[in-house]
Amino acid sequence: MAVRVKKSSPALKHGGYSATGLLPGEDRAAFEKLHLELRAEYRPDGPLEEDTVGDIARLLWRKQNLQTFRIADTARKRYLAILSEMVPSTPRDDCTPPDPAEVEAARDAEARARKELGEYYKFVGMWERATPVQMLADLDVEERLDAKIDKLFRRLMMLKTFKSLSSSKSLPSGDLPRISGPKEAA
Numbered sequence: 313m314a315v316r317v318k319k320s321s322p323a324l325k326h327g328g329y330s331a332t333g334l335l336p337g338e339d340r341a342a343f344e345k346l347h348l349e350l351r352a353e354y355r356p357d358g359p360l361e362e363d364t365v366g367d368i369a370r371l372l373w374r375k376q377n378l379q380t381f382r383i384a385d386t387a388r389k390r391y392l393a394i395l396s397e398m399v400p401s402t403p404r405d406d407c408t409p410p411d412p413a414e415v416e417a418a419r420d421a422e423a424r425a426r427k428e429l430g431e432y433y434k435f436v437g438m439w440e441r442a443t444p445v446q447m448l449a450d451l452d453v454e455e456r457l458d459a460k461i462d463k464l465f466r467r468l469m470m471l472k473t474f475k476s477l478s479s480s481k482s483l484p485s486g487d488l489p490r491i492s493g494p495k496e497a498a
Contacts, residue, residue, distance in 0.1 A: 332370055332371065332374050332447055332450045332451055332454065333370050333373075333374075334370075334373065335377075335380050335384075335435075335438070335442050336434045336435070336438070337380070337431065337432075337434050337435065338373075338377060338380060343369070343373050346369055346372065346373055347365075347366065347369040350365050350368055350369050350372075351365055354368075360461075360465065367454070367458075374447065380442065381442055381443060381444055381447070383432055383435060384432075384435035384438060384442035384443070385442075385443070386432070387429050387432040387433065387435040387436055388435065388436060388438075390425070390428065390429060391425045391429065391433075391436045394421050394424055394425045394428065395418070395421045395425070397421075398417050398418075398420060398421035398424065399414060399417045399418050399421050400414065400417070
């Protein structure tokens with residue numbers, strides 16, 4: 313494609329729309345309702361529990377709304393078809409300014425795509441963000457981060473347990489029970 317008219321929004325460029333989260337055009341109120349229902353059911357206490365319930369809400373939402381990816385893929389394909397039909401593909405180096413007729417053709421293609429795709433046009437600018445491949449990549453990163461958090465959480469719980477045992481006031485330090493060793497063989 314020789315001319316690019318549409319610019320991506322910064323949220324799309326920098327991952328503001330994760331493929332596992334809420335995508336443009338999805339019902340934010342319905343997502344919030346699901347999240348509130350899960351919070352009421354699990355009653356999270358503290359930031360780790362809140363984050364876990366939030367993750368459950370996002371993944372459950374994505375599972376319930378997988379058709380968004382199919383709609384986005386169809387919209388992208390139709391947009392590209394309109395663009396290739398209306399804008400001539402002329403090879404040129406980066407220093408050569410685009411032909412005004414080519415720019416006008418790209419604008420016309422953009423207008424036609426907006427009209428033809430209607431509410432689904434919002435998916436055109438997402439390109440690689442609303443794809444199953446991107447969703448799996450996002451899930452892989454999230455899974456790695458969760459594994460690290462889980463490991464650190466286990467370490468923290470172990471340290472807290474040791475600290476509580478060592479500062480236990482129920483037994484004086486001289487009265488700690490002894491663990492017997494192996495019995496001597498006869």
